[in-house]
Amino acid sequence: MADSPLRQALDCSDNAIALTNRDRQVVYVNQGFTRLFGFTSDEARGRYLSDMLQGPHTHQGLTEAIRSGLRLQGHYHGDALIYSRDGQPRWVSMVVNKADEAQGGPGGSITVLTDITLTKMHEVLQKRVLESMVSETSLPELMTRVCKEVENIAPEVTASILAVDTNGRVHPLAAPGLPDHICAALDGVQIGPNVGSCGTAAYLGKPVVTTSIATDPRWDDYRALFESTGLKACWSSPIKNHQGLVVGTFAFYFKEPREPNALHKSLVQVCLHLCALAIERDASRQRIHQLAFFDGLTGLPNRAMFRNSAERALSSMARDHQTGALLFVDLDRFKQVNDTQGHAAGDTLLRVVAQRLGECVRAQDCIGRLSGDEFVLLLSNCTTEQAVQTAQRVLGSIAMPVDIQGQINLPSASVGISIYPYDGTDIDTLVRHADQAMYQAKSDHRHSLQLFSQEMNRRAQERAAMERALHHALERGELTLHYQPQITSDPVLALHGMEALARWSHPEWGPVSPAQFIPLAEEAGLIPALTHWLVNEVCQQINTWRAAGIAVPHVAVNLSGRSFHQKGFAQNVSNTLRQHGLAAHDLLLEITESVMMDAREVTQENIELLSQQGFRLSLDDFGTGYSSLSYLHRLPITELKLDKSFVQDLEHSETARALTISVLSIAKSLGMTVVAEGVETSQQCRWLKEHGCEVMQGYLLGRPMPAHMLHAWSLEASAVCCS
Incomplete structure (x- = not known):
């Protein structure tokens, strides 16, 4: 084929082509063979292909497989790892066909070799890794697969993949070719400028080549650890996420001092991308799991996670015939911290409490944050006595002072306890009963604990039923208003005004006391609806009265x-x-001292706007709370209501008389009207009149009545006398 067109065509091919004679000796190679493997035609002629191309990691049975294929089928087709003249490994697709002399051939074979190194790396390695990611393979298993695929493509390599956490510490993800004790020793090592090849590469953020572990000073602290492995060199590259942050390292170890070759560099280029993708995906999955099952503020399991863990714990206790306990923990006055110090302070307190709760439980116990300042603990294999001891420990731990933004806080909590299986066999029942016990503890005495009882459950059921009934009463218009007159006593009896009082008569229970349903409305969030109904109803009634003269x-x-x-x-x-x-x-708005002293911005805005629009405020139950006289002249208050407890004691208590005189004096000096509530006797009426009380209200003067009875009352009112 001296300079024939055929030879010219073969030389232009990217494939390596070799012809051998009946003695299997090369008689011709094309220019593609020379370009791929480095052997010229003169150097290849007369030699065996196996001698030229096979190397230390070529499959030992390759030659026999080719001969067998030629003998039995007349051809052979397969992939093989072979080597170029300078020792560079090449993955090739090999096609060998017989070239009989009878058919014009040299009597041996025609071999066509196609370089598939990049194809094998990209298609085989990438395909298998991505398939594993799609099938939700765990990160360590996925990284192990990467290492094994790399070692299959480049058998002279021992691969290792380490993760680097946000604190700069390494954690082995995969190293199937390294002994377990090495991985254990490397776990948690801090990266730095002299921490082997991997720790240094992670620290510097760039590849580190150690051609000789025996002499590289960066290996001084790790040389002895690797001595038994026979590894002599290491090349480590940092794995970076899409933000450019180092999240891991990918290392090649070699059994002889050397640098990486072109194949190794190509492999690493492919693998770094795959590893970064896998590590970031795993971090995203962990983040999603964290958001779905853990509280973002405290790091504790959230309601869903706690429920799952608790159900497993209850199943285990049921199987082993054990008792347990559920502790429902609620902080006392937590809202006050948010209102006075801000939500950042409240968040700090919640984190501190969560940490303290975690220190009070055992490894087998479950803990979670339900919402706000509510926490739950499920204690496995626990007696009632042990549950009480744990609750006392919780109370004591929470009560330790907390420094928040330079201000010392003294937190406290209330704890309710339900016992498994006596107070419930499922987590919902146990939580509900412990919650009821917690409310009992909070109402009895803050910073205390309470065991659940059936009596609590009965009261809770009644409360829930009353809440539902109150909803329906508002929707169906079952509430009514009664009115109690307020009269002036000097110089003559005259109507000062009427006080509207809500009444509820249930179809089955009969009259329900306002002392029951008003607090219930506040807890159940029904106050907006109740207040809207009240104001609207009063306005309608005022117009009805005036229309009737x-x-x-x-x-x-x-x-x-x-x-x-x-x-x-x-x-x-x-x-x-x-x-x-x-x-x-036309409307007088009665507020309590708690409203007067409420520092919330929205409260102050509402009070200020009411004043600007001409509304008058009356301070109810004056003297029974924590009154601050400074508020009386700062806020638009025109009336003080003297609590009935003072009025009832006037006849036999010098203290009550002195305090009442003081209130009357304060009101007079500030230009305010005093309305004395609960006037029931003529002696009380006379004393109040003698000491300058202008307005009185009570059974002596008129009981609360339906609106239509006001006219009849007014006709009889003249008979009422304080003399």
Whole structure:
């Protein structure tokens, strides 16, 4: 084929082509063979292909497989790892066919070799790794597969993959070719400038080549650890995420001092991308799991995670016939921390409490944050006595001082306890019963614990039933208003105003005390609906009275402190009066001292707006709380209501008389009206009148009555006398 067109065509091929004679000796190689393996035609002629191309990691049975294929089928086709003249490994697709002399051939074979090194790396390695990722293979198993595939492509390599955490410590992910004791010794090692090849590569953020472990000073602290492995060199490359942060290292170890070759570099280029993708994907999965099952603020299991763990724990206790306990922990006055110090302070306190709770439980116990300042602990294999001891330990731990932004806080908590299986056999029942016990502890005495009892459950069921009934009562208009007159005593008896009092008569239970359903409405979030109904009903009644010629100067309505927590509450009240054609002076708004002293911005905004629109405020139950006289002149308060406890003691208590005189004096100096509540006897009425009390309210003067009875009362009122 001296310079024939055929030879020219073969030389242009990218494939390596070799012809051998009947003695298996090379008689021709094309230019593609020379380009791929480095042997010229003169150097190859007369030699055996196996002598030229097979190397230390070529499959030992390759030659026999080729001869067998030629003998039995006349051809052979397969992939093989072979080597070029300079020792570089090449993966090739090999096609060998007979070249009989009878058919014009040299009598041996024609071999066509196609370089598939890159194809094998990309298609085989990448395909298998990505398939493993899709099938939800764990990260260590996936990284082990990467190492094994690399070692299959480049058998002279021992591969290793380490993860690097956010604290700069390494953790082995995969190293199937390294002894287990080496991986254990490397776990948790801090990266740095002289921490072998991997620790240094992670520290520097760039590849580190150690051609001789025996002499590289970066290996001084790790040389002895690797001595028994026979490994002489290491090349480590940092694995970086899409933000450029080092999240791991990928290392090749060699059994002889050397540098990586082109194949190794190509392999690493492919694997670094795959490893980064896998590590980032695993981090995302862990993050999703963290968000789904753990509380972002405290790091504790959330409601869903706690429930899963608790159900497994209960199943285990049921199988082993054990008892357990559920502790429901609720912080006392936590809202006050948020309101006075801000939510950042509240978050800090929650994190501290979560840490302290974690220190109070055992490894087999379950702990979680349900919501807000509510925590739960499920104690496995625990007696009632042990549960109480743990609850006492929890209370003591939480009560330790906490420094938040330079301010010392003294937190406390209330704990309810339910016992498995006596108080419930499922987690929902145990939590509900422990919650009921916690509320009992909080109502009895804060910073205490309470065991669940069936009596608590009965009361809780009654409360739930009453809450549902109150919802229906508001929806169906079952609530009504009664009105109690307030009269002036000097110079003559006259109607000062009426106080509106909500009444509820249940179809089955009969009359329900406001002392029961008003607090229930506050806890159940029904105050906005109740207040809207109250103000609207009063406005309608004022117009009805006036249309009938009954002069009612104003109506006083009691407002819950929670109404003032609603943005826009003041404007809503004003709008309601305007819709009924009434003015602000037609309504007197009674508030408690807690509203007066509420520092919330929304509360102060509502009070200020009510004042600007002309509404008058009456301070209810004055003297029974923690009154601050400074608020009386700062807020638009025009009336003080003297609590009935003072009035009832006037006849036999010098202290009550002295305090009442003080209240009357304060009100007079501030230009405020005093309304004495609970006046039931003529002696009380006379004393109050003699000491300058202008307005009185009580059974002596008029009981609460339906609106239609006001006219009849007014006709009889003249018979009432304090003399």
